[in-house]
Amino acid sequence: MVGYFGANLDGAKPLNYDDYLKVPQLINLQECKSTPAHHDEMLFIIIHQTYELWFRLILHECDSAVEAMAKDNVVLAEKQLGRVVEIKRILVQQIHILETMLPSDFLAFRDHLKPASGFQSAQFREVEIVCGLKDERILTAFDDQPEALARLKKRLSSTTLADSFYNLLSRNNFNVSPPPERSQTELWQSWQEKTAKELVRLYLAPSEYYEFYRLAERLIEIDEYTNLWRYHHVRMVERMIGSKIGTGGSDGVAYLQRTLGYKFFPELWLIRSYLT
Ligand code: HEM
Structure with missing residues (x-):
């Protein structure tokens, strides 16, 4: 029973905002490595932590x-x-908050982060995997993190969004199947062509297959916003560190530039080429 000002009449302390959301713990999780703490390191930590929270919800x-x-x-x-x-739309926007930091300010605390890097974000990799980008080579970045490694290995053998989508369509009279391993290049390419050609009818008669059509559009949007994030991230990185190597040891911008062509659902993009 709740009384005046929300106090429980039975004497028990009512749940409050901080208790429920663990705000005191949350706002004590920002430990700057620079001493004295550089003003912008707080921004750098909070922005990464915020991304990780959103990644958690995306996986959920x-x-x-x-x-x-x-x-x-x-x-x-x-x-x-x-x-x-x-959420992905917001993740693209968040990049620009970092661009309020001067490259010289970032350089003032960058050395303290080494060799940590976004390259080691296990949840970012989990999102890539559930979206269909399975690449076992990423595991080497997690050799010293057994828990993350176990989660990633589990993800690599789990059902992806693409697997579920094509199984669903196949139960509904589409001649499609889940994607093969991407490492089997020829098979992977012919699967994309065959799938895209079969899905043309989904796009020529969207009202007939409205629910599946809407699902396909959400999937391509996830792909599009991930690609936009990659683009804005690499441009921000270039503004910040030019052609310096990354804290994770890669060739920095040149490496990130090579990831811009990644697609989760290339077959959905291909459909557009087959539409007449
Ligand atoms: C000043 C800010 C930032 C700089 C200078 C920066 C720089 C870099 C660089 C150079 C790499 C390549 C790997 C390496 O050698 O370290 C990288 C990768 C990555 N960064 Fe950032 N980054 C910044 C902010 C962020 C933020 C806010 C996130 C959000 C989670 C993030 C997530 C990632 C991810 C996930 C990768 C791996 C990408 C892939 O392999 O496809 N970065 N970053």
Whole structure:
């Protein structure tokens, strides 16, 4: 029973905002490595932590969408993926907050981060994997993090959004199958062509297959916003460090530039070329 000012009449302390959200713990998780702490290191830490929280929610929604598709609950899957798209939109915007930092300010504390790098974000890799980008080579970056390594290995053998989507379509009279391993280049390419050609009818008669069409559009949007994030990240990195090598040891901008062509659902982009 709740009394005056929300106090419980039975004497128990009512739940408050801080207790529920663990705000005191949350705002004590920003430990600057520079001494004295550089003013902008707080921004640098908070922005990365915020990304990690959003990645956590993206994984939560993607897992739910995979499950929903397996149960033929297309409406729920589309709803969860719509949320992922909106989060991804925000993730692109967040990059620009970092651009308020001068390159010289970043350089003032950058050495303290070495050899840590965004390259070691396990959740970023988990998101890539659940979206279909399975590449075992990323595991080497996690050799010293057994928990993250175990999670990534589990992800690599789990059902992806693409697997669920094509299984769902195949149960609904589309002649499609889940994607093969990307390392089997020829098979992977012919799968993309065959799938794209089959899905032309989805795009020529969207009202007939409206729910599947909407799902396909959410998937391509996830791909598009991830690509936009990669683009804005690499441009921000170039503004910040030019052609210096990354704290993770890669050739920095040149490496990131090579990731710009990555696609989670290349077959969905290909459909557009086959539409007449
Ligand atoms: C001043 C800010 C930043 C700089 C200078 C920077 C720089 C870099 C560089 C040079 C790399 C290549 C790997 C390496 O050698 O370290 C990289 C990778 C990466 N960074 Fe950043 N970064 C910044 C902010 C961020 C933020 C805010 C995030 C958000 C999570 C992030 C996430 C990543 C990820 C996930 C990768 C791996 C990308 C891939 O392999 O496809 N970075 N970053």
